[in-house]
Structure formats: C-alpha cells, structure tokens
Amino acid sequence: MTERKALKGRYELERLPLARGGMGEVWVGHDVELDREVAVKFLRVQEEVDRDELTRRFVRESRITARLQHPGVPAVFDVGTDEGRPYLVMQRVRGMSVSDLLAVHHQLSIGWSAAIAAQVCSVLVEAHQASLVHRDLKPANLMLEPDGTVKVLDFGLAAALGVTDTSTITRSGQGIGTPAYMAPEQVLAAMSGPRTDLYSLGCSLYEMLTGRHVFTGPTSYAVMNKQVDQLPTAAREHRPEIPFALNTVLNGLLEKKPENRPDSAQVVYEQLLPFVRDVGSIPSLLNPPTDLSPVRMYAAVLNKAFDDDSASAGALTAAPNTAAPDIISGDLDEARAAASELATQARFKEAAQLLGAMLDPDVVDLLDPEVVNARLEWANILFEGGDYHAAAPAYQALIADLAARSGPDSELVFRCRAQYAECQAMLGNMTVAIETAQRLLADEQRVYHPTDPRPFELRRKVGQWQLAAGQRDEAEQTLRTLLDDLLRKYSETHPAVAKVRDLLASLTIR
Structure with missing residues (x-):
C-alpha cells in the first residue's frame, strides 16, 4: 500500500484532494502529533510568478489571518511550503457551502439569507478592524455548518496570490477573483x-434571496462590464415578498462607488438583524433544534444575559481601563532594531x-x-502590516513635525504625504486620496x-484612484497624458509604460 504523503513529518494527507478551485487545492489531513483532523490548502502557483514574492505575501497574509479570533473564521494552525507550493494548515470545517446549498434549493428563505449575511458581517467587522480584506467573498467561500453557524473561508489567499494585480486582469484575464461578485473598483483599478x-x-445576498446572480453574461468580461456600468434588476422584481427595507439594504451594498456604500460591516449587520427571524429548518443539513448543540447553548446564554437592557447597560459593562500605558524600558535603538527584525519576519x-x-x-x-x-519607522511598519487606520494619523502627525524640522518641501514630508494618500485609498476614501495626491503632485512638480x-x-496612482472612484473620464485624461509623457522619456518596454497601458486597457470594459 502506498504511504500517505506527510508534510513536515506531521500532517498526513489523504490520497486524493477534497476539492480543487481557482486558488488551489484542499486536502484532508491528519495531525499525527495532536491526533486531530485538519484541512490543508495548497495555493496554485503559476509558472511566471515570482515564488519568493508569493511566499512573502503568503506568510504575511497568513499571519494576519491567524490573528483573527472569531468563531466564523477557521483557525490557522500552521504554514509552510512543499515542493515550492505554499500551504496553510487549518481547522477542518464540516458543512455545506452556500453555493452548494443554492444549487439544491435555488434560493434561501429571507430569514436564512439575512442570518447568513449578518454572520458574515460579524466576521468582516473583526477582519476589517485588523486591516484584512477578503477580496473574493462569494457563496462558495461561505460554509454553513450543521449548527447553523457560518464559516468564511479563504481569508487572505486572494492577497497572497496577488489576484488584484492590474496586469493579471488585462493580460491573462484569469485569477482575478470571481467576476459575478467583483466590485467596480476591482474591475477598473484592481483595488480592494x-x-x-x-x-x-x-x-452574495442577492443570490441567496433570488437564486440569481446580480449580473450574468457569456464571458467574464461581459459580466465585468455590467458590474461597472449597469444597474442591477431590483431583487423584488424576482421575488416580490422581499421586504422593501431589506431591498434598500441590498441596493446600498450594490452601489457602484465605494463611498456610496455603507460605512462599515457593522452598519450592515445592524440593518440585517431585524430580518433574522423565522429561519426554519434546512433538511439534510441543519441539526434539529432538539439536538444538543454546544454552540447554540453558548449563544443562548449571551442572548439571555443581554435581553435585559439594565444588565447590558450596567452590570455587564466593563469598567474603563484607567491603567497607565505599559512602557517598554530600554534603549530606543534596541527597540528599533528588534522591530525591524520582527517586520523582516x-x-x-x-x-x-x-x-x-x-x-x-x-x-x-x-x-x-x-x-x-x-515614528517614521513605526508608521511604515503599520502600513506594511496593513493597519491603514493607524498608519494614516501616524503619517499625518509626521507631516507637520517633519515640515517644521526640514521644511515643507523635504523629501520625507513628500513621502509621508504620499503614504497618507495611499492609506486613504486603501480604506476606500477615494475622494480624500485623490485630493491629497493632487495637492502633493503640484508640489512635487514644482520641486x-x-x-x-x-x-x-x-x-499613475491618481489615475488608478480615479478609476476606483468611478471617475472614468478624469482617469482617462490623467493616464493618457501620463502615457504620452512616459513615452517621450522611456521606451515602450519600460515597466512604467506597461503599468499605465494596463490601467488604460481596463477602460475598454464598458
């Protein structure tokens, strides 16, 4: 009998993969040290990919994902590479994906649709606070377990694979996410x-409620065209019993411009909660309510504890933390060196x-x-770690202090202004990012x-952010003028020329 493949001499894999997808393969494995079942996700690696860069991104995203402490995110146990392929060892999740559920039932009840979406929102609140964006959220990545809880799969893998690279969109048309669920800014500007x-x-919610994709088409590009330019058919036209208020929530989520969508996943969670009722059973998937479920028992205690407004407002309110900050003693140079080494890892x-x-x-x-x-090193570490919420004010404070020390036209001041604009763009605040960058551009061209x-x-970044903001005419003007100037200085083969041509190519998606 052929021996089962073992990773690190610890994780024995089954002889055939459990599933294959656009990002890789999932295998069931057995952790022989802790005697438990695990899932092992191997990333698909294209031949032309820089494997060292892929591994660096993969380790970074895996570390961020592993920090998510939420019942809706499978626990990450280990990370490694095998024959050049990065892999992630994680909690084995049992249940049925929402996409498979829809294949069986066509559409879900209003209660279950809202319940699943609200659970996903609670996961997104945790993830977005950790500056982690999923980038490929879809029913196939939502797993409904027998106790009714939802697990969100594949956090960080899209970023690790670099599927939001513009060049991937325009040159290969593959590995860019899933067109039926891509936001306009992903299609136009490769931004998330x-x-x-x-x-x-x-x-995803639209599909759960109606059994239909928001947009369909004969090709991926046809679908992406519609994501950018076409308004969706109202969900109530497909299913009239959808409440008007829920339809309004759905319309807000599907706004073309990021800034017109809800401010946060927490806002959407609160909007969805009133519709989480009369969920009913899902035959052959959910355990009956009479079955013992530790998860439901746990949730029932919290529901009961917080049913009483006085309890939630008084006895269960944590006392404010008035302790003085825990300042690490020691030399600043040593701390900087240690922080630099940690960032390298x-x-x-x-x-x-x-x-x-x-x-x-x-x-x-x-x-x-x-x-x-x-402080500058700290801001850069925050930025590199994806904590744009903290990095933005750190750069903003540095701009004023560096300007006072070295003058407003110093290179460091310009760099911090550029990083501040980048933070705003990564947070989806495109108007602020564009205005900040345009002011900086005028100063850079003067100096x-x-x-x-x-x-x-x-x-180039201004043009990209204009695309992400839906300012297509402005973006085209910015990028075409830039391309002309680049070609006067460089040859057609220069990397900067290729980047701008890729962005301009996205404008053909109309």
Missing part, C-alpha cells in the same frame, strides 16, 4: 478595500506594538530627531522636474 467586501456581500503587529510603546508622548520628546525617525519618476508614479 473594506467596502469592496461589502459589494461582494451584496452580490512579517510579524508586523508585534513590531508595531514594540516600537509604538516606546513613543509615548508623556515619556519621550516626539520632536527629537531620533524619535522622529522611530522636482515634471519628468522625475516620483511625479510620474504619483500621476
């Missing part, structure tokens, strides 16, 4: 943020905590040159030569 996940959730959260604890304004002079340098690579790169 928290509100991108909300659009994908809207597409993609341990960004630890690095940021270590360095941030040294920067308490009650302890250090924030304008001291060495402290300013440490540097207009054909300097720095203004060139900033112009």
